[in-house]
């Protein structure tokens with residue numbers, strides 16, 4: 785049996801953004817994004833700290849996109 789459908793309304797959007805970005809970004813750039821957007825001790829994203837806004841709770845949108853890009857590059861991805 786497959787995994788149950790996850791109620792994740794933005795999944796398709798993340799997927800399409802990741803597909804576009806993965807064509808232009810190198811593997812090391814993707815790794816860099818994933819490394820920067822990691823959770824801090826309070827569970828907020830380290831890479832999304834802006835002076836004017838509060839850091840979002842991790843995983844942030846960018847990390848999810850980065851993760852999806854990594855998944856798209858995975859050579860053993862089944863189609």
Ligand SMILES: [Zn+2]
Pocket residue numbers: 821822829830831832844845846847
């Ligand atoms: Zn982030």
